Amino acid sequence: MDWKVGGVKYRVEEQGSGPPLLLLHGFTGGAVNWEPFVPAWSLRFRVIRVDLIGHGETDSPGDPARYSMESVVADLVGILDSLGVKKTDLLGYSMGGRLALSLATTHPERVQRLMLESSSPGLKTREEREERIRRDEALADRIETDGIRAFVDAWEQIPLFASQRFLPEEVRRKLREQRLANHPRGLANSLRGMGTGAQPSWWASLDRLTLPVLLIKGEWDAKFCRIAEEMKDKLADARMETVKGAGHAVHVEQPRRFERIVLDFLTSKI
Numbered sequence: 199m200d201w202k203v204g205g206v207k208y209r210v211e212e213q214g215s216g217p218p219l220l221l222l223h224g225f226t227g228g229a230v231n232w233e234p235f236v237p238a239w240s241l242r243f244r245v246i247r248v249d250l251i252g253h254g255e256t257d258s259p260g261d262p263a264r265y266s267m268e269s270v271v272a273d274l275v276g277i278l279d280s281l282g283v284k285k286t287d288l289l290g291y292s293m294g295g296r297l298a299l300s301l302a303t304t305h306p307e308r309v310q311r312l313m314l315e316s317s318s319p320g321l322k323t324r325e326e327r328e329e330r331i332r333r334d335e336a337l338a339d340r341i342e343t344d345g346i347r348a349f350v351d352a353w354e355q356i357p358l359f360a361s362q363r364f365l366p367e368e369v370r371r372k373l374r375e376q377r378l379a380n381h382p383r384g385l386a387n388s389l390r391g392m393g394t395g396a397q398p399s400w401w402a403s404l405d406r407l408t409l410p411v412l413l414i415k416g417e418w419d420a421k422f423c424r425i426a427e428e429m430k431d432k433l434a435d436a437r438m439e440t441v442k443g444a445g446h447a448v449h450v451e452q453p454r455r456f457e458r459i460v461l462d463f464l465t466s467k468i
């Protein structure tokens with residue numbers, strides 16, 4: 199199903215019935231990344247998956263400003279309104295987690311419970327944000343100059359994904375194919391508009407969140423383990439799960455454990 203929001207056509211998939219559960223993928227990802235979990239989660243939830251702006255079957259507008267975190271949060275609110283969803287459980291992976299936290303922070307009345315996999319509230323200082331914006335702008339330019347294949351070749355090799363070399367060949371092939379299916383302009387503008395440095399920092403407002411939060415991290419992802427531990431200290435109602443045998447993409451590397459962790463959290467927290 200496609201929904202037009204703010205002039206952008208979004209691809210939205212829905213399966214199951216019950217309380218709504220909105221799933222937000224990471225950078226280079228898509229709604230398809232959550233497919234392995236739909237059979238189990240759709241038995242108890244109305245599972246809603248979105249291709250985020252610049253990704254998958256959703257439009258890749260030419261103006262980077264259209265990808266700002268504020269704009270994309272507004273898009274999600276518009277999609278929830280169109281679906282008749284007043285309040286939803288929300289799961290975001292990496293970039294999707296930054297978006298999920300942005301939605302929960304700016305529209306707390308729309309989020310029941312929040313799950314963040316390998317994500318962050320952004321960067322604390324202006325200097326860190328400016329440096330990250332420079333890095334992401336340079337990466338965005340390379341995506342548009344060198345093309346999607348050269349980008350994915352390099353992206354698969356970043357240290358953050360080192361543990362993915364242990365994945366079965368078929369899993370890696372599917373992930374690569376899905377990344378290659380994105381539009382260079384969409385990925386480039388996603389970095390420019392809602393990259394880690396471009397978004398607001400939510401570090402100073404974490405202590406105002408009162409909803410139940412689950413922080414999921416892979417034991418081999420040292421950087422995002424540190425971030426999750428720091429976030430947990432600031433959140434009023436947070437639980438943290440460290441998954442053994444996983445790096446950044448916990449849902450890819452330990453899918454059955456990930457599936458159980460999410461269900462346990464959603465069925466334990468009323």
Ligand SMILES: C=C(O[C@H]1C=C[C@H](C(=O)CCC(=O)O)[C@@H](C(=O)O)[C@@H]1O)C(=O)O
Pocket residue numbers: 224225226227291292293294296356358393394421447
């Ligand atoms: C490399 C860093 O940041 C990037 C890594 C992960 C984020 C992501 O969504 C990757 C999803 C995937 O390919 O599996 C991405 C983001 O949050 O936008 C970051 O750009 C880093 O060290 O922070």
